Amino acid sequence: MKKIIGLIGLMFALVGMVHAYDGVEHTNVLKVKYGWDYQLDTYLSPLAYPGQEIGIGNEWWQPFRPDTRLGKTGKLARWAHVGRIDIRGARHISSARNNLIYSLGASGGWGAFYRWQWYDNRLKVLVGPYVEGEVTMREIASNVNKPYSFDFSAEVMAMSGLSWSFYGKKTSYRLHYLIRTNLIGFDYLPDYWQSYYEMTQGVRGTARCSGHWNHHTVKHEVGLDMQFPHSTWRIGAEHDYVNYGTKNQHFVRNQICLVVGCIWNYRIKGNTRL
Amino acid sequence: MELPHQREYTVMKRYRQLFSYIAFMLILTACHTSDEMSYSADPVENIEALWQIIDTKYCYVEEKEVNWDAVHETYLEKAALLPENDPVALFDLCAEMLNLLEDGHVNLYSSFDRSYSTAWYDSYPANFSSSLQQKYLHDYRIAGGLYYCTIDNDSIGYVYYSSFSNSISASNIGWVFKAFKDCKGLIIDVRNNGGGSLSYSYLLSSPFFTDNRLVGYWQHKTGPGHNDFSEMEELRSDASLCGVKWMRPVVVLCNRRSYSATNSFVNIMRYADNAVIVGGKSGGGGGMPMSYELPCGWMVRFSSVRMYDAEKKDIEQGIEPDYQVNMTSTDKDDIIEKAIELINMAYK
Numbered sequence: 001m002k003k004i005i006g007l008i009g010l011m012f013a014l015v016g017m018v019h020a021y022d023g024v025e026h027t028n029v030l031k032v033k034y035g036w037d038y039q040l041d042t043y044l045s046p047l048a049y050p051g052q053e054i055g056i057g058n059e060w061w062q063p064f065r066p067d068t069r070l071g072k073t074g075k076l077a078r079w080a081h082v083g084r085i086d087i088r089g090a091r092h093i094s095s096a097r098n099n100l101i102y103s104l105g106a107s108g109g110w111g112a113f114y115r116w117q118w119y120d121n122r123l124k125v126l127v128g129p130y131v132e133g134e135v136t137m138r139e140i141a142s143n144v145n146k147p148y149s150f151d152f153s154a155e156v157m158a159m160s161g162l163s164w165s166f167y168g169k170k171t172s173y174r175l176h177y178l179i180r181t182n183l184i185g186f187d188y189l190p191d192y193w194q195s196y197y198e199m200t201q202g203v204r205g206t207a208r209c210s211g212h213w214n215h216h217t218v219k220h221e222v223g224l225d226m227q228f229p230h231s232t233w234r235i236g237a238e239h240d241y242v243n244y245g246t247k248n249q250h251f252v253r254n255q256i257c258l259v260v261g262c263i264w265n266y267r268i269k270g271n272t273r274l
Numbered sequence: 275m276e277l278p279h280q281r282e283y284t285v286m287k288r289y290r291q292l293f294s295y296i297a298f299m300l301i302l303t304a305c306h307t308s309d310e311m312s313y314s315a316d317p318v319e320n321i322e323a324l325w326q327i328i329d330t331k332y333c334y335v336e337e338k339e340v341n342w343d344a345v346h347e348t349y350l351e352k353a354a355l356l357p358e359n360d361p362v363a364l365f366d367l368c369a370e371m372l373n374l375l376e377d378g379h380v381n382l383y384s385s386f387d388r389s390y391s392t393a394w395y396d397s398y399p400a401n402f403s404s405s406l407q408q409k410y411l412h413d414y415r416i417a418g419g420l421y422y423c424t425i426d427n428d429s430i431g432y433v434y435y436s437s438f439s440n441s442i443s444a445s446n447i448g449w450v451f452k453a454f455k456d457c458k459g460l461i462i463d464v465r466n467n468g469g470g471s472l473s474y475s476y477l478l479s480s481p482f483f484t485d486n487r488l489v490g491y492w493q494h495k496t497g498p499g500h501n502d503f504s505e506m507e508e509l510r511s512d513a514s515l516c517g518v519k520w521m522r523p524v525v526v527l528c529n530r531r532s533y534s535a536t537n538s539f540v541n542i543m544r545y546a547d548n549a550v551i552v553g554g555k556s557g558g559g560g561g562m563p564m565s566y567e568l569p570c571g572w573m574v575r576f577s578s579v580r581m582y583d584a585e586k587k588d589i590e591q592g593i594e595p596d597y598q599v600n601m602t603s604t605d606k607d608d609i610i611e612k613a614i615e616l617i618n619m620a621y622k
Contacts, residue, residue, distance in 0.1 A: 045567040046311035046323070095313035096571020098385050142573070147564065193331075193495045195564045195578045248498075 025267050027061040029234060035257020037240075039092055039103060042250040043149040043192060044140040049101045051092030053255065059084035064112070082130075083110045098142065105136035105253075111159050111180075122165040130159040130180050132217075134242070136253065147196040151251040153210065153244065155185030155217060174225040182217040185210050192248040206246075215244035225263060234261035314569040317364045321353040323568050324368050324382075328375070330498035332576045333561050334590060338375050345371060361570070362386070372574070378468075378533050379563045383573040394557060398530035399600045401554040402465040406607040407434070415453065418446035419474075424457060426614050431457040435478070438470030438535040444516040447481060451518050459523040459617030461610065462543075465553060469534025472562070479539060480515035482524060482546035487511045489542045490589070491582040492562070503580065511542055523620045524549045525613035528595060533557035540593050541583050550616060551595040553609045560589035 033055040040048040063080040085108040092101040113128025133154040140147060161178035190205040198204070208214075223236025236259045243252045311323065325346050329335065335342050349371045356363050365382065369389030372380045376393035411434055414423040419440025422433045431454030435442075454460060462478070491506035526543045528536070528551060537556045543549045561577025568574060582588055599612045 047313060047567055047569070047571065094567070094571050098571045099567065099573065193497065193578075195494060195562055198492075198494055198579065 025062075025265050027263065027265050029059045029061075029261045029263050031057045031059070031234070031259050031261035033057065033086075033088065033238065033257040033259050035238070035255055037090060037092075037253060037255030037257075039090070039101065039136075039138070039254075040250060040252035041101070041138055041149050041151070042245070042248065043190065044101060044138060044147060045094070045099070047094055048252065049092035049094055049099075051090045051101070051103075053088050053090030053103075053257065055086055055088030055257065057084060057086035078114055079112060080115060081110065081112045084108065100141040101138050102141060103136055103138040105134065107132060107134035109133065109157075111157070113159060113161075124163040126159070126161040126163070126178070128159055130157040131155070132157055132180075136251075149190060151187070151189070151244075153185060153187035153215065153217070153242075155182040155210065155215070157182050157217070170229065172227045174227075175223075176225070177220070177222045179218070179220050181212075181219070182215060183211065185215070187215055187244055189246060189249050192246070210244060214246075217242045217244075221259070223259065223261075232263040234259065234263055236261075311569050313571065315361065315364075316358055316569070317353040317356040317367070318350060320364060320568050320570050320572075321349050321368065321371070324371065324574060325349065327566050327568075327574055328372070328380075328576060329500075331495065331564075331566065331578055332375075332380070333493075333495055333503070333578050333580050334375070334377065335500045337588070337590065338377070340374050345374060364570070365389070365572070368568075368572070368574075377561075377577065378557065378559050379561055379575060379577045381575045383575070394533075394559075395530040399554060400531075401529035401599075401601050401609060402531070403601065403607065406601075406605075407463075407610075410607060410610050417449050418442040420446055420450055422450045422453065424454065425461075425610075426618075428456070429458055430614060430617055431460045432463065432610070433461065434463045435467055437467055438472075438474045438539070440470070442474055442477060444477065444480075444518070447478065447516050448518045451481065451520060457522070458621055459525065460520060461525045461527060461613045461617070463527040463610070464532050464536045464539060465527050465529040465609070466531045467533070467536040468531065469536050469559060472535045472538055475535045475539040475542060476512050477515045479542040479546065480512055481518055481520045482543065482549055483511040483513040484519065485511075485513055487545050488584045489545045490538075490584055491586060493580045493582075495578055506582065506586065509581070511545065522548065523617045525616055526551050527553045527609050527613060528556045528593075529554040529609075530557050530592070534559035534563075537589060537593065538581065541581075541589050544593070544596075545584060550597065551593070552597045552599055552613050552616065553595050554598065554600065555595065556593045558590050558592035560591075 035053055037053055038048045038050040059082060061080060061082050087106045090103045109130055109132030111128055111130030113126040116125045117123065135150060135152045137150040138148060157180045159178065159180035161176060163174060163176040165174045186207055187210045188205055188207045190203050194204055218241045221236060221238040223234050225232060225234045238257050238259055240253060240255045245251055329342060352367055356367060365384055365387055368382050372382055372389055373391045376391050378391060378394050380391065382389040410425050410432055411421060411423060414421045419437065419442050420433050420435055422431065424430065425432045433450060487510060488508055489511050490509040492509055493503040493506050496502045496504050526540060526549060528540050532540060537559050540551055540556045544551060560581040562579035563575050564578040565573050565575045580588060597612060599609050601608045
């Protein structure tokens with residue numbers, strides 16, 4: 001088990017590393033999550049299932065251009081980008097406690113944002129676009145026909161956030177809050193009337209354009225980064241709310257989870273240019 | 275030039291806009307969906323939900339010749355008289371309502387009971403006796419879910435498959451046929467086989483086909499109306515599932531309790547060369563089931579996909595055998611005897 005967790009961690013870290021430009025300092029956050037949520041998938045059940053979930057995620061932050069970094073010009077790079085990937089698994093039990101839904105979800109995204117800063121760069125406001133894809137697969141366990149279901153979406157989102165840095169005696173802190181919500185994109189809805197038996201011959205469904213009129217995604221996160229002499233850690237909380245559907249089919253995922261993450265900065269240097 | 279108080283005002287205005295946006299998002303987060311159902315043990319709510327599920331998702335509302343709208347009124351009135359804290363009484367009422375459909379695929383599942391209908395086979399002859407079957411099925415081997423031996427002086431192979439829920443593989447079938455390599459015919463007995471996996475129906479029928487032959491159609495629901503169905507889609511046998519082939523006579527034995535996936539197997543075998551169906555009318559259950567939940571968490575199963583034979587005749591009500599034989603003897607199995615006779619006749 002430790003090996004598996006180690007391998008997943010390494011894989012996530014590598015995903016971040018491949019995005020590091022030559023000589024640009026790169027901030028990576030490897031996170032584990034534990035939380036509570038409820039999921040509604042009307043293909044499987046009209047009832048919302050509360051449950052608990054665990055997850056692992058990785059995010060990386062990096063300015064676009066190294067020559068404007070703090071220290072060279074005295075100003076923080078205005079434009080930077082962020083990428084993230086998350087995997088989560090959850091077990092949900094019905095309110096009547098007689099049925100289970102297992103779910104496995106993954107999401108990945110990339111965004112760019114503009115930063116304003118005040119008070120010696122301690123207060124920052126971030127605004128920018130973000131693109132995210134998300135898929136969740138579910139299986140209802142006690143069903144005699146064992147049907148399964150999934151939802152998929154890809155969205156262009158608006159992202160904004162606040163960050164405030166402050167200092168203790170031996171430790172420096174950064175408190176941040178981020179919110180992102182969907183603007184436009186597309187989602188895929190399996191055919192509500194399709195039975196499990198038909199699904200074995202291929203899933204039918206509808207891909208449609210989505211926006212705030214038919215698809216709501218709001219994701220918040222708040223975190224406190226603590227820089228100790230030899231390591232930097234994050235504790236925080238994340239809240240995801242995803243709600244979309246059609247007349248018959250409805251998917252809702254409302255989740256709040258606690259996050260613990262390890263943060264490190266690194267810089268990959270390329271060959272020296274002549 | 276921007277004065278300090280003007281700048282402060284601008285910053286404050288930006289912050290107000292930002293906080294307004296955040297507040298809007300939090301309000302949005304609190305919205306709930308209109309079709310979401312909450313947990314409830316209320317009898318009226320559950321009867322209403324059960325009626326709606328059958329009305330919109332069950333594929334045989336019209337064919338069952340039950341006045342489903344009248345059922346709605348009647349059972350809501352009955353539900354209103356039930357106490358809220360008596361789940362057994364509610365279960366019985368729900369089961370009573372479902373059993374009006376006389377469908378073996380319509381069941382209600384709770385932690386303490388599962389409803390079932392017997393009306394679809396009650397009025398038919400049993401046409402199966404395990405004690406009489408034992409006179410034929412002895413010194414048998416078991417390959418997966420298949421019980422097999424030779425009968426009639428080792429001239430005929432006999433296979434009994436009691437449930438399509440019991441797993442079988444192409445390898446199992448290959449071993450059975452190897453044991454029957456010197457037999458002149460084969461009997462596959464699926465009497466009292468209540469069904470199971472449809473894929474095993476296709477696998478077990480595969481050795482009797484050399485091509486993917488049209489064996490039927492299916493239609494799935496596309497909307498809440500009683501007649502909202504897709505176009506018919508072809509169903510074909512799959513000759514590739516089993517490499518071993520059986521080209522000698524084969525007799526399939528069925529009775530009224532050959533149901534669901536077994537009914538589909540019987541239907542597929544009607545289109546195999548050298549195959550005949552002997553016994554009683556099969557049980558039907560042509561509709562493929564799916565399940566949904568009630569507000570109290572109980573699960574209801576029902577047919578949602580209609581199945582037809584290659585002539586586009588619905589197989590929900592069962593399939594007539596090629597040779598109708600009822601068991602009347604007390605010392606022998608008349609249906610197996612008829613199968614032996616047919617195989618022997620094929621060589622005369």
